[in-house]
Amino acid sequence: xxxxxxxxxxxxxxxxxxxxxxxxxxxxxxxxxxxxxxxxxxxxxxxxxxxxxxxxxxxxxxxxxxxxxxxxxxxxxxxxxxxxxxxxxxxxxxxxxxxxxxxxxxxxxxxxxxxxxx
Numbered sequence: 001x002x003x004x005x006x007x008x009x010x011x012x013x014x015x016x017x018x019x020x021x022x023x024x025x026x027x028x029x030x031x032x033x034x035x036x037x038x039x040x041x042x043x044x045x046x047x048x049x050x051x052x053x054x055x056x057x058x059x060x061x062x063x064x065x066x067x068x069x070x071x072x073x074x075x076x077x078x079x080x081x082x083x084x085x086x087x088x089x090x091x092x093x094x095x096x097x098x099x100x101x102x103x104x105x106x107x108x109x110x111x112x113x114x115x116x117x118x
Contacts, residue, residue, distance in 0.1 A: 001025040005032050011111060012036040013079075015047040020058035033065055042074040043111050045101075048081040059092060066098050077101055077110050 001018035003025070014032055019025075036044055044065070066076045077099045081089065086102075089095065101107040 001028075003028055003032065005036075007036070007039075007041060009113075010041050011043040011045065011113065012041045013045045013047055015050070017050040019053040020051055020061070021053065021055040023057070026057060026061050030061065030065070033068075037068065037072055037074065042069075042072075043077065044069060044074065045077045045079050045107065045111070047079050048085055049079070051082060051085055054085050054088060059088070059094070062094070062098070075099065075110075077107065079107050 001016065001020065001022070003014065003016060005012055005014040007013075012032075014029060014036075016029070020029070033044060046062070062076070062078070069076045078089070078094075079101045080103070081100065086100070089098075089100065094100065099110045101110045107113075
């Protein structure tokens with residue numbers, strides 16, 4: 001799995017490329033999220049456009065991350081998940097408690113920012 005991240009204001013975007021299920025990959029993403037929280041970033045966007053697979057460990061990680069951010073006054077947004085990943089998340093009920101932004105306009109609205117020119 002390839003993991004990259006960038007920051008803009010109080011927002012971090014973590015891009016996941018590949019499959020989110022191996023313990024080392026989950027630990028790497030968790031370390032990035034923890035660093036972002038410690039730096040005071042309030043919104044973490046998980047860019048899942050190139051995430052091809054997620055298992056129960058990956059789903060559990062997202063639930064824990066959502067809870068940690070919510071406790072600290074922040075927000076987790078899942079952006080542009082592939083259809084296969086979105087289907088798993090919707091079947092698991094993630095769309096009932098987590099923000100899932102399918103388009104840049106959805107992301108802009110969810111984060112109160114303008115991403116249209118990026």
